[in-house]
Amino acid sequence: MRAVVYEDVRTVGVHDVPDATIERDSDAVVRVTSSALCGSDLHMYDGRTGATPGLVPGHEPLGVVEQVGRAVETVTPGMRVVLPTHLYCGTCHMCARGLSAACLRARRDGPGAAYGYAGMGPYRGAQAQLLRVPWADANCIRLPGEPGDAFEDDFVLLADAFVTGWHATVLADVRAGDTVAVFGAGAVGLLAAYSALLQGAREVYCIDDIGVRLDMAGNLGATPVDFRLGDPVEQIREHRNLTGLPLGEAKLGGVDKVIDAVGFQAHDRARPGRERPDQVISDAARLVNPAGTVGVAGVYPLRDLDPGPGATPDGNLTVPWGAFFGKGATVRFGRTHDRRYTTPLRDLITSGRARPGVVVTHHGTLDDAPELYRQFDRRDDGVVKAVLHP
């Protein structure tokens, strides 16, 4: 089969690799119809998280079941399915509590695993024609319709970007009537803003420095904040004052809930073109209202091969602890527990209440992957979310 293969820093190729096959009786093999690129793939592509040459990336697959092992009971060939990024056993102590990103059986040396990701287990990625899916009964989430129908772009985002955006609102404890700020207007940030609005947030700001992405945030109903125009915290405070703070909120001026959808490769606002890993967390500490909540969905790795200022190679970061303590703020982190959200979000899509696919900007074949990676990495040509059709 054909697959995207990581070759070296900022280089992927498309090669013939051995077909994905049934390795255990509980596996399925899925023929991939759509497979998205993610900001998480770029952390590897940029040489930051220790990917080794030969790795097949991709953790956002949608497809049709081709083959199932003898022990698979509920999944049959021909089913259209989406596969959550963080694969899981479905029965361990954590999976039973819905904490699938912390599955205790999917990875030998730690909780949680993912397809095609350095340090997240031995599972080959989904930017390929075929994908081996372990624990198929748990991981194959059934979908209606046919490959290539009007929901193809919406459904592929159920693998990661939409569930992560939603998970970020859960981490940040977003409730109806809240004011919310989302740092980052990539697919995850945009879909976090969208999820907050779906849940009744009264004002959602979306902060970035890329025009196309800010326009998209505006189209989704958020208020775009361009940090090239100045400190986004001050811009939001001004906007809160301009729109007239509700009675009694004059002392607040920030927002109730903040979401980090950027992660450790955050841009340094003071030095364009440079990274500052603590940029977003320090802005969040200034912006969050007393007793507010910060949800961190952007990735902070255990090891960074080339850490920016304020960070160390073993994942330590300078954090304004005092500001958080003084405000009595809550900060919550983490990978998305996909399984909690995949089915309800699928049903929001099929009922017509949510169309996350609007953030997909580019489509290509596997052969287009090297160029799409280059464009996405430079965040140019308007790429927000690119989807491959193997």
Ligand SMILES: NC(=O)c1ccc[n+]([C@@H]2O[C@H](COP(=O)([O-])OP(=O)(O)OC[C@H]3O[C@@H](n4cnc5c(N)ncnc54)[C@H](O)[C@@H]3O)[C@@H](O)[C@H]2O)c1
């Ligand atoms: N928690 C999870 O389970 C999970 C799942 C998927 C992705 N992620 C992570 O979420 C993050 C976003 O993913 P994505 O696909 O949207 O990536 P992306 O790279 O397309 O988007 C990140 C955006 O952040 C913006 N940005 C950079 N510095 C900023 C700053 N200082 N302030 C505001 N915005 C800034 C960039 O311009 C970019 O638009 C990544 O770190 C990714 O690894 C986490």
Ligand SMILES: [Zn+2]
């Ligand atoms: Zn992803």
Ligand SMILES: [Zn+2]
């Ligand atoms: Zn498990």
